[in-house]
Amino acid sequence: MxxxxxxxxxxxxxxxxxxxxxxxxxxxxxSTSDAQQEQVTRDLAQDVIRALHLRWQEQTGVMTKSVEDFCAGLSSLKDARFGFSQAADAWSFLQPVLIGPLAEHNLAWRVQFWPDKKNLVGRQVEQLLKKNPAPDVATLEKSSVVIQGLSAAEYILFDPSIDLAERATQSRYCPLLQSIAQNQQNLAGSVLAQLDAKDGLLTAFAAFPNERYADPMEAISELMRVNVTALDSLKKKLGTPLGRLNKGNLQPMQAEFWRSDLGLASISATLSASLALWQGNTHLGLRDLLKGSEHEALIPRIDAAFADVKQDLGAGGLGNALKDEAGRAQLNKLYDSLNRLHRLHQQELVTALGIQLGFNASDGD
Missing domain, CATH: 4.10.910 (30s ribosomal protein s13; domain 2)
Structure with missing residues (x-):
């Protein structure tokens, strides 16, 4: 007894x-497997998802400061453009982790309007300034998403029709440019605060079950869907201007960030974020879920695919590469390596993880 x-x-x-x-x-x-899955979600939440949102919040602050200094005559146009490039780069890093507030509240359009096939950005910026020469942040938030974010800032800072070296031109565009930068900084700060909130996404990635996810694999599944969609989007961002998606017709003005020629830099940033999800940043990543499993042989194949894309990216801008045969050949090689990487994720990695992407998650060619 x-x-x-x-x-x-x-x-x-x-x-x-x-x-x-x-x-x-x-x-x-x-079980050990469940514990590992939960550890992966916690690590990715803090080391990748939060870290990239924090980077975005910080770099929108850099853009705001650089724009304010330029409009006050304290720095050069080159400095303002650099501030923009930092914010654009941070936004591109976020593409494989667009879950939580940015996805749930459809906020991405407030950051970037692309593709812009009919130059809505340029037309709406000019229309707004005719009606309101000095729109503040509150006015901007009530305006079309087309002119709230990076696409409108890029138009002002880089469009060849706008000579910001002229003081009169600066006076015309600076109030809107400053409001756009501040609006982006406010948005990034708000999104980060929502992530960190007690009932936010980061909490949901820390312990299971919860109101969002029944188990860690459900959280990983959502992250994978977004990641695969981001990789597919890279093919579109390169394939459209290159002519791979439109019967060989080059369309350089349909490239992402074509005015600033940051298209390849954007691809590189998104790729780096996807790689961070795969291998982890400082701790565990999706790669670790395959170790010791029957799918472990997939690890070196995906490692090699990431390395191939990085090598094929090279240096320089997309605009110049489209202008000559050698550049276009390199871009085609890059497109093919991106396609292989996307397919490995879309077909083999999701299968190995037991994930169902769903019909609309990715529709790559």
């Missing part, structure tokens, strides 16, 4: 321990 009481007390202690563990949230002991 004493032995049975001891066993009962031991079992009760075990059950109570499991119930008290916020990482488990279930009766019983988590």
């Amino acid at each position: 004493k032995r049975e009481q001891t066993l009962a007390i031991g079992l009760l202690s075990l059950l109570l321990s499991a119930c008290d563990d916020p990482a488990s949230q279930q009766i019983g002991v988590i």
Whole structure:
């Protein structure tokens, strides 16, 4: 009888321990696999998702300061353009992790309007300035998303029809440019605060089950869907100006960030973020979920695919590369390596992880 009481007390202690563990949230002991999945979600949430949102918030601040200094005559147009490039780069890094507030509230359009096939950005910027020469942030927030974000700032800073070296031109465009930069900084700060909130995405990635996800693989599945879509988008961003998606017709003005010629830099940033999801930043990544499994042979193949894309990216801008045969040949090589990387994720990695992407998650060619 004493032995049975001891066993009962031991079992009760075990059950109570499991119930008290916020990482488990279930009766019983988590299997090693479940524990690893949960650790991966926690690591990716902090080391990648939050880190990239923080980077975005910081770089929109850099853009705001650079624009304010330029409009006050304290710095050069080159400095203002550099500030823009930093914010654009940080936004491109976010593409594989567009979950949480940016996705749930459809906020991405407020950051970037692309593709812009009919030059809506340029036309709406000019229309707004005719009606309101000095729109403030509050006015901008009530205006079309077309002119709230990076696309409108790029038009002002880089369009060849706008000579910001002229003081009169600066006076015309600076109020809107400053409001756009401040609007972006406010938006980035708000999104980061929502991520960090008690009921925010980061909390949902830390312990399961919760109101968002039943288990860690459900969270990983959503992240993978966004990541695969981002990789597919890279093919469109390169393939459209290159003519791969339109019967060989070059369309350089349909490239992302064509005015600033940051198209390849944007691809590089998005690729780096996708790589961080794969291998982890300072801790675990999706790669670790395959170790010791029957799918472990997929690891070096995806590693090699990332390395191939990085090598094929090279240096320089997309605009210049489109102008000559050698440049276009290199871009075609890059497109093919991007396609291989996308396919490995879309078909083989999701299968290995037991994920169903769904019909609309990615529709690559």
